[in-house]
Amino acid sequence: MREAMFIKKNVEKWTEYQQTNPGNPDETAQRFITLIDDLSYAKTYYPRSKVTRWINGLAAGIYQSIYRNKKERYSRIFHFWKYELPGVFRRHHRTFLFTAIVFVLFVTVGVVASRTNPDFIRGVLGDDYVNMTEENIANGDPFGVYKDANPFTMFVRIAFNNIRVAFLLFIGGISLGYFTLSILWSNGLMLGSFQYMFFAHGLGIKSILVIWIHGTIEISAIVIAGTAGFVLAKGILFPGTYTRLESFMQGAKDAAKILISLVPFFIIASFLESYVTHLMSSTFDTKAEAGLPIWVSIVILTSSVWLIVWYFIIWPLRLQKKGTYSRADGIVKRFYSTHE
Numbered sequence: 001m002r003e004a005m006f007i008k009k010n011v012e013k014w015t016e017y018q019q020t021n022p023g024n025p026d027e028t029a030q031r032f033i034t035l036i037d038d039l040s041y042a043k044t045y046y047p048r049s050k051v052t053r054w055i056n057g058l059a060a061g062i063y064q065s066i067y068r069n070k071k072e073r074y075s076r077i078f079h080f081w082k083y084e085l086p087g088v089f090r091r092h093h094r095t096f097l098f099t100a101i102v103f104v105l106f107v108t109v110g111v112v113a114s115r116t117n118p119d120f121i122r123g124v125l126g127d128d129y130v131n132m133t134e135e136n137i138a139n140g141d142p143f144g145v146y147k148d149a150n151p152f153t154m155f156v157r158i159a160f161n162n163i164r165v166a167f168l169l170f171i172g173g174i175s176l177g178y179f180t181l182s183i184l185w186s187n188g189l190m191l192g193s194f195q196y197m198f199f200a201h202g203l204g205i206k207s208i209l210v211i212w213i214h215g216t217i218e219i220s221a222i223v224i225a226g227t228a229g230f231v232l233a234k235g236i237l238f239p240g241t242y243t244r245l246e247s248f249m250q251g252a253k254d255a256a257k258i259l260i261s262l263v264p265f266f267i268i269a270s271f272l273e274s275y276v277t278h279l280m281s282s283t284f285d286t287k288a289e290a291g292l293p294i295w296v297s298i299v300i301l302t303s304s305v306w307l308i309v310w311y312f313i314i315w316p317l318r319l320q321k322k323g324t325y326s327r328a329d330g331i332v333k334r335f336y337s338t339h340e
Contacts, residue, residue, distance in 0.1 A: 001045070003045070003046050003049060003051065006041070006042070006045075006046075006051075007051055010038060013034070014035075014038075014054065014055065014058060017031055017035070017058055017062075018058060028062060028065075031062060032059060032062045032063065035055055035058050035059040035062065036059060038055050039052070039055045039056055039059055042055055043241070044241075047241045047242075081261075083319065084257070085257055085258075085261050086311070086312075086315050086316040086319050087316065087319060087320075088254050088257050088258065089258060089261075089312055089316050090316035090317065090319065090320050091254070092227060092231050092254065092258070093313070093316070095227050095230050095231055095234060096223075096224065096227045096312070098230065099184070099223055099224075099226045099227045099230055100223050102181070102184060102226075103184050103187075103188050103222075103223050103226065104188075105188070106184060106185050106187075106188025106189060106192070107188045107189075107191050107192040107195075108192065109188070109189065109192065110124065110188055110189040110190065110191060110192020110193045110196070111192040111193075111195070111196045112192075113189070113192075113193070114192065114193045114196040114197070114200075115196060115200075120193065121193045121196070121197055124189050124190055124193040125190065125193055125194060125197075130197070132145065133145065133197065137201055137203070139287075140285065140287055141281075141284075141285040141287065142198070142201070142203050142206070142207075142284060143206075143207075143210045143211070143277075143280075143281035143284060143285075144281065144285070146210070146273070146277050146278050146281045147278055147281055147282070151274045151275050151278055152274070154273070154274040154278075155270050155271060155273075155274035155275070156270075158269075158270040158273055158274060159266055159267055159270035162218060162221070162222075162266040162269065162270060163262075163263065163266050165183065165187070165222065165225070166221065166222065166225035166228075166259060166262050166266065167225075167259065168183055169183050169184070169222070169225040169226045169228065169229045170225060170228045170229050170232065170255055170256075170258075170259045171229070171232075172229045173228070173229035173230060173231065173232025173233040173236075173251075173255060174232065174233075174236075175233075176233050176236060176237060177229060177230050177232075177233035177234075177237075179229075180226055180229030180230060180233065183226070184222075184223075184226045187222060191219065195207065195211075198211075203284075206284050208301075209280065209283075209294060209297040209298070209301075210277060210280050210281050210283075210284065210297070211277070212301055213272050213273070213276055213277045213280055213297055213300050213301065213304075214269045214270070214272035214273035214276070214277050215269075216301055216304035216305055216308070217265050217268055217269040217272070217304050217307070217308065218266070218269035218270075218273070220265075220304075220308045220312075221262045221265045221266055221269065224258060224261075224262055224312065225258075225259060225262055227258060228255040228256075228258040228259045229255070231251050231254050231255040231258065232248075232251050232252055232255040233251075234251055235247045235248045235249075235250060235251020235252065235254075235255075236248050236251070272300065276292070276296075276300065279291060279292045280292045280296070280297055
């Protein structure tokens, strides 16, 4: 349909909506739904037209009239974590899948390279770290590295470092994803080499029970931070029907929200590494008097996997199915279903 015909067909309706107030809530809802349908059509076929901005203004006016004086059932922070952030992440599930596949590929490269060339591990992790680990293994304390520092000092250092790496992954998106990919590459090689080193000494299962107490959340958060970087890059590279600046700004907002969401996960991972992993490492120390039961590690591992999968995958899908998640169609923003 040509724009002139589209306007002629609907202008009287839009003018009525602009000049008269709805008589009841049902009419308000009907007007809003009608305007959203018209807006979607106009945005598709006339994205830069004045009529598109007019319809958006009408829809936004109705939305604001509904929610301006509405008492918040939940606090803004609670709403962000329960609805807004999962909605943002749902829009970028494909980018998350891409990032996860790429990172797993890099880890696999680290494992294969370490297996075929033992010197590769030293090249990635450094001679000092490899020598220290091998000495700990020889002394019957393979995970002694987690007992070398004061737990609180270790907690602060690890949390700061993880957040720093996540920020670099995010900001790397400005380089069209090159630096994000580069950081994922280096971290993937390190993880693959590090994990293979323990498997090569017959400590594979034990290393999983110790290292992945904190590693499950920590590595997942690193992958999600990489997702934020690629979301930013995607906003620059693939603007779609938006201008490149508009696409970049929207991508930057979504990526920043994803990055912010990782802070508590990094704090949890740092706490687990500093205190729980610290104690669990004593379980496999032949000279230690006591450690934590193995079932503690299994419970934490299972809970960590479930937390990540549920919050970042299952919950966003459930919200989408119920229609209770944030929409970002570029024109009407922060629209929430009445199901919430």
